[in-house]
Amino acid sequence: MAPLQSWLDIDPKSDFSLYNIPFGIVSTAADQEIHTAIAIGDHVLDLHVFAQGNGFSALSIIQPHQAVFSQSTLNDFAALGRPMHRVVREYLQSVLLKDGPFPDVLETNKDLRTAALIPHRQCQMHLPMRIGDYTDFYAGLHHAYNVGVLSRGPENALQPNYKHLPVGYHGRASSIVVSGTPIRRPNGQILSDPKTKEPLLAPCRKLDMELELGCFLCKPTALSQPICIQDAQDNLFGVVLLNDWSARDIQAWEYVPLGPFNSKNFGTTISPWIVLMDALEPFATVGIQNDVKPLPYLDERGRKSHFEIDLSVILTTSAGKSSKICTTSARNLLFSFPQMLAHHTVGGCPFNIGDLLGSGTISGEDMSAKGCLLEQSENGKISIKLEDGEERTFLNDGDTITIKGVCGDQIGALVGFGDCAGRIDPALELEYD
Amino acid sequence: MAPLQSWLDIDPKSDFSLYNIPFGIVSTAADQEIHTAIAIGDHVLDLHVFAQGNGFSALSIIQPHQAVFSQSTLNDFAALGRPMHRVVREYLQSVLLKDGPFPDVLETNKDLRTAALIPHRQCQMHLPMRIGDYTDFYAGLHHAYNVGVLSRGPENALQPNYKHLPVGYHGRASSIVVSGTPIRRPNGQILSDPKTKEPLLAPCRKLDMELELGCFLCKPTALSQPICIQDAQDNLFGVVLLNDWSARDIQAWEYVPLGPFNSKNFGTTISPWIVLMDALEPFATVGIQNDVKPLPYLDERGRKSHFEIDLSVILTTSAGKSSKICTTSARNLLFSFPQMLAHHTVGGCPFNIGDLLGSGTISGEDMSAKGCLLEQSENGKISIKLEDGEERTFLNDGDTITIKGVCGDQIGALVGFGDCAGRIDPALELEYD
Ligand SMILES: [Ca+2]
Ligand SMILES: [Ca+2]
Ligand SMILES: [Mg+2]
Ligand SMILES: [Mg+2]
Ligand code: NI
Numbered sequence: 099m100a101p102l103q104s105w106l107d108i109d110p111k112s113d114f115s116l117y118n119i120p121f122g123i124v125s126t127a128a129d130q131e132i133h134t135a136i137a138i139g140d141h142v143l144d145l146h147v148f149a150q151g152n153g154f155s156a157l158s159i160i161q162p163h164q165a166v167f168s169q170s171t172l173n174d175f176a177a178l179g180r181p182m183h184r185v186v187r188e189y190l191q192s193v194l195l196k197d198g199p200f201p202d203v204l205e206t207n208k209d210l211r212t213a214a215l216i217p218h219r220q221c222q223m224h225l226p227m228r229i230g231d232y233t234d235f236y237a238g239l240h241h242a243y244n245v246g247v248l249s250r251g252p253e254n255a256l257q258p259n260y261k262h263l264p265v266g267y268h269g270r271a272s273s274i275v276v277s278g279t280p281i282r283r284p285n286g287q288i289l290s291d292p293k294t295k296e297p298l299l300a301p302c303r304k305l306d307m308e309l310e311l312g313c314f315l316c317k318p319t320a321l322s323q324p325i326c327i328q329d330a331q332d333n334l335f336g337v338v339l340l341n342d343w344s345a346r347d348i349q350a351w352e353y354v355p356l357g358p359f360n361s362k363n364f365g366t367t368i369s370p371w372i373v374l375m376d377a378l379e380p381f382a383t384v385g386i387q388n389d390v391k392p393l394p395y396l397d398e399r400g401r402k403s404h405f406e407i408d409l410s411v412i413l414t415t416s417a418g419k420s421s422k423i424c425t426t427s428a429r430n431l432l433f434s435f436p437q438m439l440a441h442h443t444v445g446g447c448p449f450n451i452g453d454l455l456g457s458g459t460i461s462g463e464d465m466s467a468k469g470c471l472l473e474q475s476e477n478g479k480i481s482i483k484l485e486d487g488e489e490r491t492f493l494n495d496g497d498t499i500t501i502k503g504v505c506g507d508q509i510g511a512l513v514g515f516g517d518c519a520g521r522i523d524p525a526l527e528l529e530y531d
Numbered sequence: 532m533a534p535l536q537s538w539l540d541i542d543p544k545s546d547f548s549l550y551n552i553p554f555g556i557v558s559t560a561a562d563q564e565i566h567t568a569i570a571i572g573d574h575v576l577d578l579h580v581f582a583q584g585n586g587f588s589a590l591s592i593i594q595p596h597q598a599v600f601s602q603s604t605l606n607d608f609a610a611l612g613r614p615m616h617r618v619v620r621e622y623l624q625s626v627l628l629k630d631g632p633f634p635d636v637l638e639t640n641k642d643l644r645t646a647a648l649i650p651h652r653q654c655q656m657h658l659p660m661r662i663g664d665y666t667d668f669y670a671g672l673h674h675a676y677n678v679g680v681l682s683r684g685p686e687n688a689l690q691p692n693y694k695h696l697p698v699g700y701h702g703r704a705s706s707i708v709v710s711g712t713p714i715r716r717p718n719g720q721i722l723s724d725p726k727t728k729e730p731l732l733a734p735c736r737k738l739d740m741e742l743e744l745g746c747f748l749c750k751p752t753a754l755s756q757p758i759c760i761q762d763a764q765d766n767l768f769g770v771v772l773l774n775d776w777s778a779r780d781i782q783a784w785e786y787v788p789l790g791p792f793n794s795k796n797f798g799t800t801i802s803p804w805i806v807l808m809d810a811l812e813p814f815a816t817v818g819i820q821n822d823v824k825p826l827p828y829l830d831e832r833g834r835k836s837h838f839e840i841d842l843s844v845i846l847t848t849s850a851g852k853s854s855k856i857c858t859t860s861a862r863n864l865l866f867s868f869p870q871m872l873a874h875h876t877v878g879g880c881p882f883n884i885g886d887l888l889g890s891g892t893i894s895g896e897d898m899s900a901k902g903c904l905l906e907q908s909e910n911g912k913i914s915i916k917l918e919d920g921e922e923r924t925f926l927n928d929g930d931t932i933t934i935k936g937v938c939g940d941q942i943g944a945l946v947g948f949g950d951c952a953g954r955i956d957p958a959l960e961l962e963y964d
Contacts, residue, residue: 230663230704231704236789257787258728259720259730259787263785265785265788265789267789268700268702268703270664270880271664271704272663272880272886273754275754279754282755282879284879285757285877297826299826321706321715322715322956348878351692352692352696352698353788353790354692357786357789357790357791358790359699359701360874360875360877360878360880363875364755364878364880365754365879393731393732394963395963444718445717445719445735445778445794445796445797446706446715446717446718447705448706450705523755526755526757528757528828530828
């Protein structure tokens with residue numbers, strides 16, 4: 099079946115087909131104001147301008163709420179709830195559809211098209227949500243196993259709790275940045291000579307990335323109010339790609355006994371466009387089969403709550419040469435976002451709209467499917483071969499990491515995420531007298 | 532020397548003497564709006580009403596900024612910076628001073644006194660700050676040692692990193708609540724029979740408290756911008772008492788390898804009044820001498836950056852009987868808030884105004900100075916004797932924990948924090964079919 103067409107010229111290989119309609123926050127050089135928008139092909143549709151220009155004239159249900167499109171984050175739109183997200187997304191699809199029901203709204207409305215439909219390259223992207231709290235999970239089974247093998251050997255690779263609950267830790271919300279923001283190599287305490295037990299303050303020597311998904315919440319919950327697993331889907335707004343930059347040498351010294359801290363809080367990059375749960379629904383699948391039967395509060399009863407997203411990681415050197423260093427699928431998770439949310443709230447932890455869940459590093463079983471350099475280089479022991487003869491164990495200054503993700507393979511109907519990219523800047527030279 | 536007197540009748544044993552002037556957020560039954568206020572004796576001065584009534588007429592420097600007093604959090608007041616906090620606090624002291632320079636402002640202005648000066652008991656207290664990120668440290672040396680002895684014995688009680696850096700973890704901002712909010716016993720995964728390795732979902736059986744200080748930030752920092760130790764004081768707004776409620780059985784099962792999670796995110800209680808750094812300055816002291824020389828970025832060069840605050844913990848049973856179960860001093864910390872902040876930002880982690888640092892549990896060396904029940908009961912092995920013949924190892928439903936803290940012993944000049952209290956409500960009965 100040929101995919102639905104838009105009257106707008108859309109590259110059939112675009113992440114942002116008519117089937118996607120992801121939401122983000124943009125500004126343009128011409129208009130410094132920050133607005134909500136959707137991505138369509140290589141354009142963005144500024145929803146503030148669209149709403150002001152009567153673009154929602156044929157969708158009366160949204161009219162009392164149109165102020166949400168003039169906000170500088172998507173929190174207020176998210177707060178309208180999943181049924182409203184669906185209606186708005188489907189309406190925008192129909193407005194963009196060739197021979198659709200509403201040609202007057204945009205297709206033949208030249209003034210509004212000119213004002214609201216902007217080439218993507220003219221836009222600056224901003225953090226899409228105001229994030230109160232960020233939690234990073236560890237649900238990538240193959241990643242957890244590979245990392246466990248490095249520290250404890252294959253017999254005890256997974257901790258006893260690992261298959262019983264989605265292991266996670268509270269992350270730092272203030273250092274989440276949007277794709278394109280440079281990441282400065284952190285300084286930190288490092289035990290360079292483990293024999294002396296004397297740390298020094300130095301630039302990280304084992305700078306790493308982690309391939310993850312992020313999921314934003316659209317519903318608040320009160321203190322002491324657990325979310326039951328059957329209802330958890332209602333609380334999910336949409337998904338982004340996430341790079342949990344990690345300083346492995348800082349982590350190794352600091353993390354006992356309370357977990358990672360400065361090794362993780364110097365920057366976390368997310369892709370700018372939030373792909374709504376409804377857009378992902380056609381790609382729903384089951385995750386990794388858990389050979390431990392979940393407790394009832396985590397039991398999804400076989401529901402397809404994971405997604406078939408083809409993920410890849412590209413390392414681009416400062417010379418501009420790109421190498422694909424990882425190819426995997428988002429299916430490689432032992433726990434789903436609904437399970438993470440049910441676990442996170444079972445003791446009463448409250449959520450705010452805009453809170454973010456990270457999946458944990460996603461690795462497949464193959465050599466080419468390892469989602470971080472710690473795994474690929476076996477903590478620095480193995481050289482990773484790049485194009486042009488370069489090699490890496492961890493990241494060099496000037497390296498750019500780009501995560502890509504796309505659902506489906508039908509040209510003209512792809513549901514992709516756009517890039518989640520960041521370049522490594524050299525560490526600050528700290529001086530103390 | 533006799534302390535300075537106010538024209539207002541102040542109980543000489545009040546935490547809120549003329550020497551204190553702590554800031555908080557209040558509402559009254561008569562006026563549901565939420566405003567900034569200070570505490571003075573058993574009254575609060577509503578600063579919104581005070582400002583509207585020309586109370587700041589003799590302080591021209593604050594006049595362009597008076598809107599901060601009508602906010603529902605202290606973030607905007609904090610943002611004015613420490614020099615302005617000092618000026619406002621000293622002005623309010625002089626307005627309240629007997630035979631002071633500004634009797635017309637409040638003392639003889641009956642209308643404004645009636646409108647702005649409200650008995651404390653008529654006020655409801657609210658969370659004083661909008662908290663973006665919360666970090667809990669572990670700087671109480673005796674606590675860390677006692678806990679380490681329980682799990683690893685006295686030889687290896689402290690981890691190798693412990694004296695080199697302030698160990699900490701990211702906490703959950705959304706579950707921070709103001710004193711008086713009931714705390715519901717969390718349900719969570721518990722390994723009741725360690726032999727089977729099969730967890731169950733059950734109400735926490737080892738519910739604990741942790742005696743801590745919290746410190747709020749008043750200055751934002753950008754990504755990749757370290758705060759140097761000499762400047763860190765400028766970033767500190769003020770201090771509260773903090774109870775880091777902890778579920779020890781949930782913690783024991785979940786915390787490997789990424790640290791505490793659901794065991795800590797079901798509630799963290801803070802006292803409602805923020806005691807400004809200037810009010811604490813006369814009680815500055817040195818902390819515990821560190822026998823490891825700090826790296827230069829943590830070197831305070833002997834600066835008195837800790838505080839002599841007399842701390843106590845009272846357990847009140849549901850029958851209403853109170854027992855003092857801990858008496859100690861806030862001096863018992865190995866790292867200060869400036870050191871925590873210098874460490875937290877050395878890799879580039881950014882801060883927002885309103886972010887909160889927890890000190891870690893504060894225990895002294897004596898038996899009577901242990902700041903949590905895990906230490907006092909040696910993880911449930913020893914019974915803690917209460918008044919009226921009751922005993923505890925951990926908290927019962929209906930128990931109320933009240934933390935108190937006061938600086939100084941000069942009657943009429945105390946600088947105290949008011950109560951940091953919370954009562955344990957029974958766990959929710961969760962049902963799954
Ligand atoms: Ca991670
Ligand atoms: Ca604590
Ligand atoms: Mg937060
Ligand atoms: Mg936060
Ligand atoms: Ni009165």
